[in-house]
Amino acid sequence: MIAPSVGLPLPRTDGFDKVTGRAAYVDDLRVPGCLHGATIRSTIPHGRLRRIRRDPAFDWSGFTFVTAADIPGQNVIALITDDQPALVDGIIRHAEEPVCLLAHRDRERLLAGLRAVTLECDPLPAALTIREGLARKAKIYGRDNIFKEIRIRKGEVRTAFRGAHRIVEGTFRTGLQEQLYIETNGMIAIPERGGRMSVLGSLQCPYYVHKALKRLLGVGDDRVRVVQTTTGGGFGGKEEYPSMLAAHCALLARKAGKPVKIVYDRLEDLAATTKRHPSVVRHRTAVSREGRLLGMDIDVLMDGGAYLTLSPVVLSRGAIHAAGPYRCENLAIRARAVATNTPPNGAFRGFGAPQTIFAVEMQLNRIARALRIDPVELRRRNVLRPGDSTATGQVLDAGASGPLVLEEAVRRSGWSVRRASFTKRAPPDPERASKAPRKGTASGRIRRGLGLSLFYHGAGFTGIGEVYLDSHASLAVTRDGSVEIHTASTEIGQGMRTTFAQIVGDELGLPPSMVRLAPQDTSLVPNSGPTVASRTCMIVGKILANAAADLRDALVQWAGDSPRRAPGRRATRGPWNPQQFRRLASAWVRKTGPKVFTRKYDRPPGMKWDEKEYRGDAYGAFGWGVNVAEVEVDAETFEIRVPRVDVVLEIGTVVNPLLAQGQAEGGTLQGVGYALTEEVVRKNGRMANAQLTNYIIPTTADTPEFRTTLLSNAYRHGPFGAKGMGELPLDGPGPAIAAAIENALGVSIVELPITPERLAKAIRARPAHE
Amino acid sequence: MSEIRITVNGRRFRVRVPPMKRLLDVLREDCGLTGAKEGCGEGECGACTVLLDGEAVNSCLVPALQANGRKITTIEGLARGKRLSRLQAAFLSAGATQCGICTPGMLLMAEALARGRTGGRAIDWREGLAGNLCRCTGYTKILEAVKEV
Ligand code: FES
Numbered sequence: 063m064i065a066p067s068v069g070l071p072l073p074r075t076d077g078f079d080k081v082t083g084r085a086a087y088v089d090d091l092r093v094p095g096c097l098h099g100a101t102i103r104s105t106i107p108h109g110r111l112r113r114i115r116r117d118p119a120f121d122w123s124g125f126t127f128v129t130a131a132d133i134p135g136q137n138v139i140a141l142i143t144d145d146q147p148a149l150v151d152g153i154i155r156h157a158e159e160p161v162c163l164l165a166h167r168d169r170e171r172l173l174a175g176l177r178a179v180t181l182e183c184d185p186l187p188a189a190l191t192i193r194e195g196l197a198r199k200a201k202i203y204g205r206d207n208i209f210k211e212i213r214i215r216k217g218e219v220r221t222a223f224r225g226a227h228r229i230v231e232g233t234f235r236t237g238l239q240e241q242l243y244i245e246t247n248g249m250i251a252i253p254e255r256g257g258r259m260s261v262l263g264s265l266q267c268p269y270y271v272h273k274a275l276k277r278l279l280g281v282g283d284d285r286v287r288v289v290q291t292t293t294g295g296g297f298g299g300k301e302e303y304p305s306m307l308a309a310h311c312a313l314l315a316r317k318a319g320k321p322v323k324i325v326y327d328r329l330e331d332l333a334a335t336t337k338r339h340p341s342v343v344r345h346r347t348a349v350s351r352e353g354r355l356l357g358m359d360i361d362v363l364m365d366g367g368a369y370l371t372l373s374p375v376v377l378s379r380g381a382i383h384a385a386g387p388y389r390c391e392n393l394a395i396r397a398r399a400v401a402t403n404t405p406p407n408g409a410f411r412g413f414g415a416p417q418t419i420f421a422v423e424m425q426l427n428r429i430a431r432a433l434r435i436d437p438v439e440l441r442r443r444n445v446l447r448p449g450d451s452t453a454t455g456q457v458l459d460a461g462a463s464g465p466l467v468l469e470e471a472v473r474r475s476g477w478s479v480r481r482a483s484f485t486k487r488a489p490p491d492p493e494r495a496s497k498a499p500r501k502g503t504a505s506g507r508i509r510r511g512l513g514l515s516l517f518y519h520g521a522g523f524t525g526i527g528e529v530y531l532d533s534h535a536s537l538a539v540t541r542d543g544s545v546e547i548h549t550a551s552t553e554i555g556q557g558m559r560t561t562f563a564q565i566v567g568d569e570l571g572l573p574p575s576m577v578r579l580a581p582q583d584t585s586l587v588p589n590s591g592p593t594v595a596s597r598t599c600m601i602v603g604k605i606l607a608n609a610a611a612d613l614r615d616a617l618v619q620w621a622g623d624s625p626r627r628a629p630g631r632r633a634t635r636g637p638w639n640p641q642q643f644r645r646l647a648s649a650w651v652r653k654t655g656p657k658v659f660t661r662k663y664d665r666p667p668g669m670k671w672d673e674k675e676y677r678g679d680a681y682g683a684f685g686w687g688v689n690v691a692e693v694e695v696d697a698e699t700f701e702i703r704v705p706r707v708d709v710v711l712e713i714g715t716v717v718n719p720l721l722a723q724g725q726a727e728g729g730t731l732q733g734v735g736y737a738l739t740e741e742v743v744r745k746n747g748r749m750a751n752a753q754l755t756n757y758i759i760p761t762t763a764d765t766p767e768f769r770t771t772l773l774s775n776a777y778r779h780g781p782f783g784a785k786g787m788g789e790l791p792l793d794g795p796g797p798a799i800a801a802a803i804e805n806a807l808g809v810s811i812v813e814l815p816i817t818p819e820r821l822a823k824a825i826r827a828r829p830a831h832e
Numbered sequence: 833m834s835e836i837r838i839t840v841n842g843r844r845f846r847v848r849v850p851p852m853k854r855l856l857d858v859l860r861e862d863c864g865l866t867g868a869k870e871g872c873g874e875g876e877c878g879a880c881t882v883l884l885d886g887e888a889v890n891s892c893l894v895p896a897l898q899a900n901g902r903k904i905t906t907i908e909g910l911a912r913g914k915r916l917s918r919l920q921a922a923f924l925s926a927g928a929t930q931c932g933i934c935t936p937g938m939l940l941m942a943e944a945l946a947r948g949r950t951g952g953r954a955i956d957w958r959e960g961l962a963g964n965l966c967r968c969t970g971y972t973k974i975l976e977a978v979k980e981v
Pocket residue numbers: 869870871872873874875876877878879880881890891892893
């Protein structure tokens with residue numbers, strides 16, 4: 063028997079191909095006879111499409127041209143609601159909305175063709191902000207431009223406010239954020255003989271694309287095949303958008319009768335694809351003299367963009383996390399996703415939670431200041447403990463790790479000493495700032511501060527979402543006696559190829575190298591659900607672990623039934639060494655036929671969820687975290703540096719510490735960008751900074767020193783005790799950095815990203831401390 | 833169309849291309865070497881980094897004509913068969929690659945910095961790698977990996 067691999071920092075199994083340049087991403091594939099495709103998009107945010115005009119003087123030979131009229135099935139991108147067309151048919155509802163498509167064998171000709179098409183439109187008034195959407199400046203969705211409204215209620219809020227020592231109010235805002243995977247969206251559609259359409263590309267959810275294409279093409283299951291190619295990052299940005307891109311490629315390929323490839327350049331990817339929802343969150347909190355949260359009244363608004371896409375689900379997660387990991391018996395949360403004439407916002411790591419967690423954490427700091435209580439002490443008094451219940455009434459068991467991560471972070475970061483050492487000075491003068499030279503760090507100009515955030519993040523789909531998904535996963539034994547994993551879960555850099563092999567390997571008593579992964583191809587693998595929501599390791603990993611246990615038991619039994627083949631010794635994980643297993647399994651398949659073990663999602667016993675009332679067990683498990691961020695602010699230029707962030711995360715059993723640290727560090731850095739530099743500027747509904755020169759993500763030069771600690775509080779229903787962790791790290795940096803800046807300058811931060819301009823404004827607005 | 837002669841990873845190529853065709857496209861389309869990636873096409877992300885006569889360049893900004901007669905190293909030229917270069921091996925074991933799309937460019941930039949090391953002077957990796965964007969790793973494991981070599 064071999065030693066277990068769960069818990070070991072194994073290098074990733076796809077690492078060799080990635081460091082040698084062999085890994086083939088979609089744009090690296092050579093498909094004979096492939097045409098290049100391109101999209102013609104609206105430039106106005108709202109209007110009536112009168113005519114698509116093709117220059118009659120232009121030579122259109124060799125071009126394939128597709129409009130909404132060419133769609134054989136329904137003109138929708140099927141996801142939750144059928145409101146979003148694949149191509150504009152009549153009404154344009156946002157800038158960059160796809161109107162028609164072109165393909166040509168030659169890229170230069172294609173570009174010339176794009177210039178020879180003009181859209182004739184009658185503009186309509188546009189609602190470009192949440193406020194304008196609510197005011198119905200334009201009619202976009204339903205009667206009131208509300209995609210979804212969620213209410214969460216607990217206890218008696220009004221009574222709680224009446225008995226309060228103080229009522230603290232705050233309104234907090236966050237902006238758009240781009241996922242900025244380094245590989246832009248790309249797809250190839252290949253029409254096959256027999257009428258099947260194959261689509262290959264960079265994506266997170268093969269079966270989402272599959273579902274969308276069936277509706278668009280009006281065909282059955284087996285007429286569409288979706289294959290994931292090596293994917294250069296997703297972060298949610300390749301959850302729903304690939305369905306749109308696949309639709310476009312498939313329509314062109316169908317009409318041309320030839321393969322068609324579309325790979326967006328960075329400009330198009332930035333301008334047209336989904337982003338994190340902007341938010342406005344208003345808090346009113348009733349507190350006792352000691353700082354207990356007696357009542358919370360929270361209003362959440364999110365900008366969904368022009369189509370519903372995933373907004374109700376993003377909103378749902380945002381609403382559930384809006385009260386933070388704190389105990390409060392009386393609360394009312396009202397959350398609305400609003401339609402605007404802007405490109406639809408969508409999934410991005412954290413999925414609504416980073417917005418509402420930023421707000422509640424800043425509100426906690428406000429309360430701490432109002433009551434003159436240390437922010438850590440305030441959190442200690444209110445953090446959810448075992449036996450407490452969350453906003454939705456979910457009673458937490460021993461898995462409530464809030465106190466654990468808080469104390470661990472305070473200790474490891476040296477919170478008390480460092481916080482005390484960053485003595486407060488008078489806030490800088492914004493008038494002088496404009497005249498200040500950009501360079502130079504004369505002592506006294508640099509203000510330092512320390513801030514902390516406490517957060518939790520539910521893993522897996524919300525409520526009964528996992529039951530609806532009904533994910534399946536299989537293990538097959540091959541004739542050569544190795545084991546093959548069949549799931550639609552995708553490797554997007556997070557490391558599932560490696561963690562799945564570790565989980566299955568350990569369950570079978572085999573080294574991970576003996577466990578292979580079948581391609582993510584809908585014609586080969588079952589629907590194990592989308593690769594989103596921190597669910598892959600915890601949910602699909604558990605299904606695989608169960609399937610592996612079935613396989614092991616069946617093989618042991620077969621071997622036992624045939625005494626001559628029995629390996630004899632019976633060990634806990636399997637009575638074989640790798641060579642014995644291979645021989646035995648190979649004989650098993652050859653003698654008794656192919657072996658496939660399929661399992662589906664089993665809901666942990668006792669989990670209850672009321673979708674109408676939004677009450678009950680929202681998630682099987684929560685990951686818990688604390689960030690302690692140190693900042694240095696140049697008091698004259700308002701440049702902000704983050705030299706160090708202590709990251710403490712409790713994620714259940716750590717299947718692979720190397721990969722988990724990578725997730726923690728990568729997610730935290732995305733949060734640093736969200737906090738400070740990542741800002742989408744829009745003019746008349748179009749992105750004005752759709753370039754990496756002015757949409758700024760962190761580089762090596764501005765990466766903090768991360769001190770990462772991973773803690774384990776095993777989750778009974780996860781594979782070997784693992785919980786989901788992909789999104790958790792992004793929840794913490796925004797509020798921790800904002801709190802550190804408040805500490806450094808004595809200002810109140812109410813909006814992300816904290817650009818130098820916004821910081822100057824915050825300083826002007828002082829005295830801010832209540 | 834111009835005839836361009838380049839030596840890539842020790843192999844000689846002669847291609848007929850428009851003189852202003854980007855070196856990145858020449859490598860990917862005409863030489864069949866797809867290791868160099870396009871992340872932005874405007875010199876901001878470093879995914880297309882290759883070595884031109886030993887020096888790191890953004891191949892999306894280099895016209896074919898400018899590469900004529902010169903030696904190029906791409907990611908495909910770093911390993912000897914199955915034997916990884918020291919940097920490649922360090923990236924693998926330190927967990928410095930996740931989705932992998934930035935990795936070829938990052939490795940070649942690191943290679944150029946390591947080769948350019950003069951005397952015993954320490955390399956400022958943070959400054960040196962600041963033109964190569966990675967959205968997955970948070971750079972921490974990348975910085976650990978390069979410091980190993
Ligand atoms: S593609 Fe050349 S620098 Fe980004």
